[in-house]
Amino acid sequence: AQSVTQLDSQVPVFEEAPVELRCNYSSSVSVYLFWYVQYPNQGLQLLLKYLSGSTLVKGINGFEAEFNKSQTSFHLRKPSVHISDTAEYFCAVKPISGGGADGLTFGKGTHLIIQP
């Protein structure tokens, strides 16, 4: 079984400041890692994912995340946030083996609040 912990339920940040949203996971098997974003009144949208290769992954809207296997972390970062980044951010994992049968295991989400 897998579990995902998002350490902060809410993160307030001033506009144009950097931000880091933390994600740690636990799994007995190797996993792929994902970050999804949910803007107000919209569905979930993939920000980025780590499958293999370079541990630094770049996604949409200037976000990036770094996979750290030893610390079982996949923290999301952005060097300069905008008001439009206000949203709920979800970290998720999926076992590499097993195909689709396992589904994604999500964290509880982090609400990013951008203050002007």
Next chain:
Amino acid sequence: GAGVSQSPSNKVTEKGKDVELRCDPISGHTALYWYRQRLGQGLEFLIYFQGNSAPDKSGLPSDRFSAERTGESVSTLTIQRTQQEDSAVYLCASSLASRAGDTQYFGPGTRLTVL
């Protein structure tokens, strides 16, 4: 192109009634997933379809929940004899194939309120 659509967007029902939630995946996507998001919780995986086959139904919360899919098209999630704890947003997602790294595209969800 069109994304994943779900209907209804909102459903209010009385305890004990049956409800049916519908999901239209992206055309050509063979894999389809149902999730539930209860207030203050992360998304909870319910069931997965590859084509019209669901290999594992153990993620469904109780025997009041059932799901089916017609070919590689529409899926319905049915909840019988609804209870207040069934209140949640039910999300559907589809992916091109069922490889573990395939991106899942989510619909806007159905918000179910059981009074």
